Amino acid sequence: MKRNVTIVVSVLVVLGAVLLTSSRLVSNSVQPPQPPGQGLAGDPGQTTCSHCHAGNTRADATKFTLKLAGDSAGLVGSMNVVSGATQYIPDSTQWIALELNGTNGSTPRFGFQITALDSANNLAGTFTLTNTANTSLESSSQTGRKYVGHKAANATTKAWSFKWKAPHSGAVTFYYTCNMANGDGVEYLPGDSVYSGTATITAGPEVNVGIAELSEISAITAYPLPFTHGLNLKMNVKEEADITISLVSLSGGLVKPLFDEHVSVGAMNKAFDLGGVSAGIYMIKVTSASGERTLQVVKL
Secondary structure: OOOOOOOOOEOOOOOOOOOOOOOOHHHHHHOOOOOOOOOOOOOOOOOOHHHOOOOOEEOOHHHEEEEEEOOOOOOOOOOOOOOOEOEEOOOOEEEEEEEEOOOOOOOOEEEEEEEEEOOOOOEOOEEEEOOOOOEEEEEOOOOOOEEEEEOOOOOOOOEEEEEEEOOOOOOEEEEEEEEEEOOOOOOOOOOOEEEEEEEEEEEOOOOOOOOOOOOOEEEEEEEOOOEOOEEEEEEEEOOOEEEEEEEEOOOOOEEEEEEEEEEOOEEEEEEEEOOOOOOEEEEEEEEEOOEEEEEEEEEO
């Protein structure tokens, strides 16, 4: 499901297949069991997890949560990231995180598979694994498409994260399938729950980080990232200057003015209360007479 927001990218994810026949449990729980040359994300011309898990593939967005955040967000464990955007930042690297909601029986197995395609149904962007212990990267010999899926499917791992580098332009559609298998070891018989869907996002405005290096200020750092209420900004002032600091949207619109003063040479630390700002992905813009710099930040 998509929501229009001023943050940076959209998503919906992919959850894929786990084969659970007793004779194939080990090999198929390691990663989605790819039919020869095919994908399991439900992308054009391909199949889904129901290829082996009996039953209908259903669309139910309540069964999974797909989230995306900037490249500075730490996702492992906490899953604290932003979801629901409808645009991506061209050429940017984003974290994608997904989590299954629900269970299936007393010995469930959870899995997923996802891919991202452009309008010509070619691979859009580049996937990078950040945890090879629980995610896999597969290729289709038929189409050349890449798929991220689960690895080592089990009854406890139902959340995964990885990185995706966005293309320079064009609409991108994420195709995904998720599977909540009941773990009964029986293939091709009812009992497993397979869900599939798509989400399309478009290219947002390009973000120029460091439009001009500031001669008066260097080493600008924002922390913590992501943040919930307070955001700290640290920088080194090399020469006296009048500077302004603003929180802006990804399209450059002013969200909140933060600072407008004359500063002296030396280390500068400022804390800003942004608890009233909606969750999303924003830019901190620092401006002086010599130019401006922008930093991407994530508000939870």
